[in-house]
Amino acid sequence: MKLTRLKIAGFKSFVEPSEFLIEPGLTGVVGPNGCGKSNLVEALRWVMGESSYKSLRASGMDDVIFAGTNGRPARNSAEVMVVVDNSARTAPAAFNDSDSLEIMRRIERESGSSYRINGREVRARDVQLLFADAATGARSHAMVRQGQIGEIIAAKPQARRRILEDAAGVAGLHTRRHEAELR
Ligand code: ATP
Numbered sequence: 112m113k114l115t116r117l118k119i120a121g122f123k124s125f126v127e128p129s130e131f132l133i134e135p136g137l138t139g140v141v142g143p144n145g146c147g148k149s150n151l152v153e154a155l156r157w158v159m160g161e162s163s164y165k166s167l168r169a170s171g172m173d174d175v176i177f178a179g180t181n182g183r184p185a186r187n188s189a190e191v192m193v194v195v196d197n198s199a200r201t202a203p204a205a206f207n208d209s210d211s212l213e214i215m216r217r218i219e220r221e222s223g224s225s226y227r228i229n230g231r232e233v234r235a236r237d238v239q240l241l242f243a244d245a246a247t248g249a250r251s252h253a254m255v256r257q258g259q260i261g262e263i264i265a266a267k268p269q270a271r272r273r274i275l276e277d278a279a280g281v282a283g284l285h286t287r288r289h290e291a292e293l294r
C-alpha cells in the first residue's frame with residue numbers, strides 16, 4: 112500500500128490546512144523540537160483509525176483539535192485525509208472502483224469522529240480493517256511509534272504476542288473473528 116498524499120487541517124499544531132506529497136523513495140521529516148514532526152505521524156495514525164487518545168498523547172479525543180495559542184482561537188473541528196494508491200486494485204471490493212482511495216476522518220468537538228472513503232460515509236471499522244489488511248504480506252508497511260521498541264522488550268508475553276500479531280498483519284483477522292463470534 113502506497114500513501115501518496117496527506118492533508119491536515121485543525122489537527123493539533125496544524126491549524127492551517129497543510130498538504131504533504133509523499134514522493135517515491137525515502138521520506139524524512141526534519142525540524143526543531145516542538146515543530147510538529149510527531150503530530151504529523153499522529154495525524155497519519157489517527158486517519159487510519161487510531162482509537163486510543165492516550166497513544167496520541169492526548170487526554171481525550173477532542174484534544175487532537177487545535178487548542179489555540181496566544182494569538183489564535185481554538186478550532187472546533189479537525190480533519191485529516193490520506194490518499195492511497197490503488198492502481199493495483201488491491202482494496203476491499205466495496206471500495207475497489209478507483210485508482211486511488213481518499214480516506215478521511217473528521218472530528219467535531221463533543222460529537223466524535225466520522226469517516227469517509229472516496230466521499231462515502233463508512234464505519235471506523237471499515238477504515239481500520241482496510242489498513243490492517245494492507246499490513247498483511249511481505250511488502251507491508253509498519254508503523255513504529257516512539258517508545259514502541261522499548262515496549263516490546265518490557266511487555267508481558269501476552270502483550271508482546273499482540274504486538275507481533277499486529278506486525279504480522281493478523282490483527283484484521285482477529286477483529287473479524289471476534290465480530291463473527293458476537294453474532
Ligand atoms: P520533538 O523533536 O521534540 O520530538 P516534534 O517536532 O515531534 O518535537 P510535536 O510533539 O509533534 O513536536 O509537537 C509539539 C507541539 O504541538 C507543541 O508545541 C504543542 O503545544 C503542540 N500541540 C499539540 N497538541 C496541540 C493542540 N491540540 N493544539 C495546538 N497545539 C498543539
Ligand code: MG
Nearest residue numbers: 148149150257
Ligand atoms: Mg517528536
